[in-house]
Amino acid sequence: MQNRVVDDDTRPQLSHERIIATAVELLDRDGVRKLSMRRLAERLGAHATSLYWHVDTKDDVLDLALDAVFAELGLPGERGATWQADVEAFMTGLRSVLLRHPWAAALASTRPLMGPHALRSSEFAYTALAIGGFDGVHLSSAAATITHYVIGSASTEAVWRERSDEAATRSAVDAHLHAHIDEYPTLAGHFPLLDEDDWDAHFHRGMRLLLTGLASPGVRG
Known part of the structure; x- marks a missing residue:
């Protein structure tokens, strides 16, 4: 992913933030399949080649747009009374933002979630589970379990809701x-x-079943 800056007044006045915000708008309206660099440039009133001063490929745009969705995940500033409360806050918050952008859940299941906002949300979830006594491979497995449940259920719900x-x-x-x-x-x-x-x-109901299972003796290794 590149950020190139040159002094060229002939280029459209684009910014990294404007490109990604417009990409999210198009994805919300048309979905992943219809997004292209050409359509994105047209929406921005720019030439497609000008986008490459800010992003390298469509995959870069998708990764950045997905991380912009994670930026909407408002996690508590302070830890809850229990680690389960923090995990529930993470799960319900993530579901909410994924459903707000129906394309995001399916995409999240196929992309590495390595943007800064996605990593901050993962840090919150991992810390909650670590407080709950998970460590090593058990921590990784528990984090994957709660994240995959949210992404999978949100993806399924988004698909069904699109059906008239x-x-x-x-x-x-x-x-x-x-x-x-x-x-x-x-x-x-x-x-x-x-x-x-x-x-x-x-x-x-599914979330409560997961949290009950995670709290069971012996699950944390």
Whole structure:
């Protein structure tokens, strides 16, 4: 990733911050697949080649845009009463910003989260788990478990919410399972028919199960 500065009045007046803010705007509107350096330049009123004074590739733009999303994660300035409270604050906060930008969760599962804002959020989560007694490989595994749960659930929710026929699709799946109940007896009885409010409850139930498991004796090594 490069930041090149030259004295050239013929170039559009671009800034690193403006490029990334515009990229996030386009990603929110159109998603990752439709983002290109050309479309980004057009949105900025600039020539595509001028972007390369600030970023090298589209992948750089995606990494920086994803880190800008993590910058929105407002974590507590002071530690909570328990390490579980801090982990819950991290998980609920991360879910909130990922859902605010529906492209971000799926992208986060495929990119190295090495931007400064992502690393600060990871530091918060790791510290909470370390206070809870996790160390070494157990700390890494616990951190991965809570992060992957948030990213995976947010990605799934974002995909379902984009479907205009979510309720109809879920009903069709439910009907199919009941039509083949001999093959899928457990699924037929428990397939989630979620509405908007249920997504929150669904996430928090899973989070509580995770935190209960992490607090269990013997889990921390």
